[in-house]
Amino acid sequence: MxxxxxxxxxxxxxxxxxxxxxxxxxxxxxxxxxxxxxxxxxxxxxxxxxxxxxxxxxxxxxxxxxxxxxxxxxxxxxxxxxxxxxxxxxxxxxxxxxxxxxxxxxxxxxxxxxxxxxxxxxxxxxxxxxxxxxxxxxxxxxxxxxxxxxxxxxxxxxxxxxxxxxxxxxxxxxxxxxxxxxxxxxxxxxxxxxxxxxxxxxxxxxxxxxxxxxxxxxxxxxxxxxxxxxxxxxxxxxxxxxxxxxxxxxxxxxxxxxxxxxxxxxxxxxxxxxxxxxxxxxxxxxxxxxxxxxxxxxxxxxxxxxxxxxxxxxxxxxxxxxxxxxxxxxxxxxxxESVTSHVFYDGEMQAFGGQWTRGYGAPRSTETPRPEGQRINMVTAIRRTLEQELEANPRMLLFGEDIGPKGGVHAVTLGLQDKFGIARVFDTSLSEEGIIGRAVGMALAGLMPVPEIQFRKYAEPALEQINDCGTMRWRTNNRFAAPMVLRMPVGFFKCGDPWHSQTNEVQFVHNPGWLVAAPSNAEDAVGLLRSALRGNDPIVFFEHRAMLDDVWARRPWPGDDYVLPFGRAKKTREGDAITIVTWGAMVPRCEAAAKDVSADVIDLRTLMPWDKEMVLESVRRTRRCLIVHEDLRTGGFGAEIAAVVADEAFLDLDAPVARVTMPDIPSPHNPTLLDWAVPSVAVIRAKIDELVGF
The missing domain is CATH 3.40.50.970 (Thiamin diphosphate (ThDP)-binding fold, Pyr/PP domains)
Known part of the structure; x- marks a missing residue:
């Protein structure tokens, strides 16, 4: 040189x-x-x-x-x-x-x-x-x-x-x-x-x-x-x-x-x-x-x-x-009144940027899952989806720290560089600003970049680029957009710590222009990821570390054409005594806590947008609402849900809207301390009983 x-x-x-x-x-x-x-x-x-x-x-x-x-x-x-x-x-x-x-x-x-x-x-x-x-x-x-x-x-x-x-x-x-x-x-x-x-x-x-x-x-x-x-x-x-x-x-x-x-x-x-x-x-x-x-x-x-x-x-x-x-x-x-337009793609194509302006056409898809084969974990489901979309779309490329020969610190990209080559699946220098900023330029040039931030906390140096990317469509009045899929592991896994176990999903919900996915299981991960990779907006795709190989999160492969639209929640249990709203790793805990209660357990699956209609319909029927999330209590996304329920269903409530969350502390490292801090089945059940008996 x-x-x-x-x-x-x-x-x-x-x-x-x-x-x-x-x-x-x-x-x-x-x-x-x-x-x-x-x-x-x-x-x-x-x-x-x-x-x-x-x-x-x-x-x-x-x-x-x-x-x-x-x-x-x-x-x-x-x-x-x-x-x-x-x-x-x-x-x-x-x-x-x-x-x-x-x-x-x-x-x-x-x-x-x-x-x-x-x-x-x-x-x-x-x-x-x-x-x-x-x-x-x-x-x-x-x-x-x-x-x-x-x-x-x-x-x-x-x-x-x-x-x-x-x-x-x-x-x-x-x-x-x-x-x-x-x-x-x-x-x-x-x-x-x-x-x-x-x-x-x-x-x-x-x-x-x-x-x-x-x-x-x-x-x-x-x-x-x-x-x-x-x-x-x-x-x-x-x-x-x-x-x-x-x-x-x-x-x-x-x-x-x-x-x-x-x-x-x-x-x-x-x-x-x-x-x-x-x-x-x-x-x-x-x-x-x-x-x-x-x-x-x-x-x-x-x-x-x-x-x-x-x-x-x-x-x-x-x-x-x-x-x-x-x-x-x-x-x-x-x-x-026009100032609220063009935050997201609304059917009017931007003048510049993104794969859709360069002749991309999405393959056929279905919103109906067609389960096949044995149950697979989320790691396998995500990897298989990435592999299929890489095969189908030559504009797509994956990059981040350690995602090449190592296959990612969570093994999600294992083997993909061997199959698709270093030009399409590659490691980057240790700079989160560089990872996301580079993705912005690639997206503007008509590619579909899929950057990975190795852990949620590591995204902090990239927040300026994340904000600038999200606001681009709006601040250029739909002249430019930079669609991408930003993959990001979040949450605890066996233990916690202040550096690798943060969730703080609300940070990205609060950044205008970003769609946010938080799947709890393999089937939803496939549908949301495939929908994101074929979309026309920047998307944060959270991969909860505790669910990547969790037995509960395993599902049969939902089909090669399955897509799940954003903003569509799912009831994992149905009942009429209480509505429990949650996402990510808290879904199985809420299910376990409500196992002998007549409860609607709603897995939001996406936080931007979130399925307000399903939540309000359920609350108006059950007349009680409990929100459970792993993030901190103050300013967490549960506060937004609670405010909407209070604004739009207050007269239907028979009990206060309640939340079970982490306290306002970083994630503790020792497993005993972590188990105390993260909402447990017992704590969730105690709050359910309190509200049902109110």
């Missing part, structure tokens, strides 16, 4: 034809400046725009980069100062301006701040949905880069050859987990990914030396293996052109990832409200002395452009912005 070598070379003499349309570049730089000026001098003071981030100083090099993204399967993901790139990719000024004003249409129909861009771009390189979190753009871009290689090498689509994924970030973002995770993914997999770092020496008010030792990420990474590094002045047209061309050509040539650091001035504050009092007057003057716009003008004059034509380009840009303003201000605000 060749080690990277930092390159920071002096500029060469001006090339009359360096591969750039310099007049077009000048137009888009003027367009970006005119938009910034309009917003800063009029629209923000008039409170027609509430968030404004100037791109002055960053603009020229971004426009040049955008002009190089010409492959149909390229993709770029930026951050809040990336509007010049968007303009160069073809975003109409009215969309950029109208989105910043929160008007109907645009990037999000007014749902998201206008500096968080997205652009499906049917004619070329899309701008993947940006996020408000610093550094959150890196790992989804790595996922797109890996999807390029998957489409090309596994699916045999030559249309992806030469495509690249480009991520933009400021120097401060190089301190984030997302940056380092994406860097690891790209370099270990030799992905066609370009890291484009705009170094303006500040993260809001914090100097870059607080983010990176010495304030130069390119120098610090000079010995990083499998990474081509280039560094230079992003305000010099000739040097920036050379470095951009070299970096893009390197990645397009299949040589692996590259990092290009360009130094640029931030000519305005971090945002409009930032007065930059933390900068000295001398430093601010030095920044303006490096303004790329006069340097661009001087370069074009050297290529034969006269003053009149320069003025004409500026006038054209200002006229375009004036027209965009008139059209944007004529746009209405979206109807307030």
């Amino acid at each position: 060749a080690e990277a070598k930092a390159k920071s070379r002096p500029a060469k003499a001006a090339d009359p034809d360096p591969g750039f349309d310099w007049r077009r570049i000048a137009y888009f730089v003027h367009l970006s400046r005119a938009l910034d000026t309009l917003e800063e001098t009029e629209l923000v003071p008039q409170r027609k725009i509430l968030y404004q981030f100037s791109a002055r100083g960053h603009d020229m090099a971004q426009v040049m980069l955008g002009s190089l993204l010409t492959h149909r399967r390229d993709a770029a993901c930026g951050y809040y100062r990336s509007r010049p790139l968007l303009l160069a990719l073809g975003v109409p000024p009215v969309e950029a301006l109208g989105s910043n004003m929160g008007r109907a249409g645009g990037y999000s129909d007014g749902r998201d701040i206008g500096v968080v861009f997205n652009y499906p771009n049917p004619n070329g390189c899309p701008a993947l949905p940006m996020c408000g979190g610093v550094g959150a753009q890196y790992t989804p871009t790595a996922g797109w880069a890996q999807a390029i290689t998957y489409h090309r090498d596994v699916l045999g689509d030559e249309g992806y050859r030469g495509a690249i994924a480009v991520v933009l970030g400021g120097d401060a973002s190089c301190a984030t987990n997302g940056f380092w995770s994406a860097l690891t993914i790209a370099t270990t997999q030799q992905l066609p990914m370009l890291f484009y770092v705009e170094d303006n020496q500040y993260g809001i008010s914090v100097p870059s030396t607080y983010q990176t030792p010495g304030g130069d990420i390119a120098a610090n990474l000079s010995s990083f293996n499998n990474l081509e590094i280039l560094s230079g002045d992003g305000t010099d047209p000739v040097e920036a052109a050379r470095l951009l061309t070299e970096a893009v050509a390197y990645v397009r040539g299949g040589k692996g990832p590259a990092l290009l650091r360009l130094t640029v001035p931030r000519l305005e504050g971090h945002s409009f409200q930032d007065t930059q009092t933390y900068k000295s007057e001398d430093f601010v003057r030095s920044e303006w002395a490096r303004d790329p716009l006069p340097k661009l003008k001087a370069h074009l004059v050297g290529l034969g452009l006269d003053e009149a034509e320069w003025g004409s380009i500026a006038a054209d840009a200002e006229a375009a912005v004036a027209a965009a303003r008139e059209e944007a201000e004529a746009r209405p605000v979206a109807a307030p």
